[in-house]
Amino acid sequence: MKTPKQAKKIRTELRTDDFLLEIGTEELPAAYLPELIRQLREEGGTAFRDNHLTCAQVESFGTPRRLVLVVRGLAAMQHKPAEKIRGPSQQMAYDAEGQPTKALLGFLRSRSGTLAQTQLEPSDKGSYVYLLIPPRDVPTPAVLPQVVSEIVLSLRSPKTMRWDASGGRFARPIRWLLALYESRPIRCTVGRLASGAATWVDGPLHPRAVPIPSTARYFAVLKTHRIMLDQEERRLWIERAVAHAAQQAGGSLAPEMLSHGLLDEVTFLVERPTVLVGAFDPNHLALPREVLLASMAKYQRVFAVESAQTLLPTFAAVLDGSPKRPAHVRRVIERILNARLADSSAFLKEDRGHLPLERMASGLSGVTFHERLGSMADKTLRLRGLCEPLADAWRLTDEERSQLRRACALAKADLVSTMVKEFPTLQGVIGKYYARDSGELSPVAEAIEEHYLPIGTRLPKTLIGGALSILDKYDTLTGYFGLGIEPTGDQDPFGLRRAAQGIMEVAWTIHRPLPLDQLLRVRGSLAPFLNAPPKTIADVGLRIARYLFERLSTFAWPPPAPAADCIAAVLASPCDDLIDIMDRVVSLQRLSGQDGLLKAAKVVERTHNILKGAPLRQPQVDPSRLREPLERRLWDLYAAHQEEIGRLAQDRSYSEATTRFGDVFFEPIHEFFEHVLVNVPEESLQQNRLALMKAINALYTEQIADLSKLTILHRGETA
């Protein structure tokens, strides 16, 4: 009798099946869906693992109206390990007669335990009752309701809402739940909602429940109703379909449709995609490309088509489902697009009446930058002042310099145009077009657009654009810091953190000096604070520099990102140029783990430590007072290599300078400390030796970094 029973048990344990969970919702925001799908897979996997349910594979899918979790090969049994749960103390658990109290019985009831499963265990705070639950197998279907609820409640979105009295929160209302295992519906509830055994198809227009008896059947039903569940498949289908439509229209998709996210967005706006091609009035092609693209992609989510980099008066729209009168739908979309473009054309015409751009700029005194920092005209004047020290530092040619001045004067002019009022995100872009229309040079026009970058991953490509971008942000930082407004924690209402980050990214990409102190000395940039005491002004500069330095640790460095101690070491050396600082950080990071760096660090550390221990009063080494051969040797090495190392540092060959410094001084310093005592009673001798230590230390730390801050030194000591 025993053998067959065991065999049966093994079979049960090994049996697996597929689990399906569908969360049916009203239309979820397209921007949330990729993240929700990812969370569903990860939180789903975690929930099954945490509940001791093994499975072969976890997949997740999503459309605007459903989030779906598919778990393949889910074990039929939950293997729950033994548990030991601490209950009330002995005092609380038993009364004077040794009978179990209400507290103990309540505890047992809440954990489904019995008295027989308890035992008393002593601890330093007295004895406690422990409930010992042996390992046990629970059929998976009995565990699933709890798991489903855990999974649904674990999903997060940037913005969530309530929709009924249950108080549950989600990105949009959840309207149905379908959970299936072993081809049987799992009964579960989330908030007020109970799961059913059906899915819903045919969109919001003809919502229809279709009973689902099995996972396989689920996929078949969706297919029958043309619902493309798999987001990857849907994206590919749409990409091919709109590309094909563009081709039929004699062109190809405008590349911005893919790079600026329209394809991604549309993938999550529909679950039954169909494509339709339409046209707009070719007269509107006179509008700037960005305006056409914004009207099409941003407002109507239709795809623009181009040929030889010029837009065609054609678009491809992705619909959800198949309307019965597609020609009619096409006409409406065309009409709306034409009306929108006609509006823009009217704005363009009106703005052109106010060109040249220089004339438009005269209206900037009416546009407030900040009530205490003046108008955009004031900002323009400050930019004009700031541009000279930067032009000096970058060694701009006369031609470049005059272009930068011109770009400063016109940078903000488009803010008074009606077009920018209509399309605020096109500030700068509109300025570029109007600059061209006004006969400005191309670098000036480009700079006007680029000075708002970085946006996303886009960075200025031109020298003048990069300079203007940095100046604009630097002026903003100076102004707000001068008013005592600085970003704190998550709060950054004026975009100051982004401005600081932008300055660093742009400067690093262009890779020209960024002399912080010189920029701040421009009286123009401090105009709003001229009444402030000088100390306050100096303080603004220090605070900005410190703020930028703090951002070094979160900067998007080329990998591998430098360690915090590496940044700290560089910042401990005097340097006013942010880019020089960044170069040093990268060089040191590149040497990390190498012998050269460790040797140099040892030299810096040993000289640093000895200088820490005794006050130095003698500014320079007096060679006539060097007594021991070992100290003479150090001095000779110093004299021989001082220039060479200085030159390497000047050329920013920081890696070479570091290796050289280590190679030259490591052995001799070691030997010196072995045999020569620095802190001798004879003061003139001691001071001379300290001065020698200082000279060697400063040769590196004053020009590159204070390597005594590196943690490798301390790791070396403990090892």
Place this chain on the structure above:
Amino acid sequence: MDFQRLIRTLDTFWEQQGCLIVQPYDVEMGAGTFHPATFFGALGPQPWRAAYVQPSRRPADGRYGENPLRMQRYYQYQVILKPTPDDVQSRYLESLRACTLKLDDHDVRFVQDDWESPTLGAWGLGWEVWLDTLEVTQFTYFQQVGGLDLEHISCEITYGLERIAMFIQETEDVYRLAWGPKARYGDLHLAAEREGSTYNFHHADIAFHQQLFASHEREAKRLLDEQLLMPAYEHLLKCSHTFNLLDARGAVSQSDRPRLILRIRALAKRCAELYLERCHENTKAG
């Protein structure tokens, strides 16, 4: 179906859904949400269903009667349902069918729109409802009104009546819409639209309106101190409209904007709090 029948049809439809059919409010406002039936209706614990037409003023949207889709004054049809029925989306689509719209002919979409009225301290999540990429309705689950979390979630449905009528009548120009058997929309509104645009953009006296804003704000505060809720709320509405007009006139700078909005919002919050206080007193008394 002409414009006047469209309104009647929606009235009948929502009446059958248990809505009280109330009338437009007689103070200029930017949207039906400002109507007390919505602003106060969404607050408090009592169930509430109402529907109404509200003429809406958007001074900056005037196009001198030349744009078929944008106007400085137009009509919203507003429905507020508290609590929200589970099948509210279907009921809304049903209302469009009742207006003889053949939805199967169109591409109907619910596109994310996180609605917010900074002046009312109100926000909610929902959608723009698109018909062939044209927004015809704003659909919102209110979460906060007057800066206060709502005890019960209302659903607000705001129809753009002209746009829906244009679909029903298959007309491309709003001013050609049949209002009734013998009059077009343009007969009633085109001249006013042209004059309104000209006034809003060029002739509205800036100093006068700036003064108006301050006066209405002062009056609203004084009335709130006197616990006169509705009169105070009406002056808030006037503040809000004056702000919109100043904005269209180009007299609100970037830095003024948030401060002026905050001033109106502060009034909205006090109105909402006073209203709730009364609600709770009534509940206790009842």
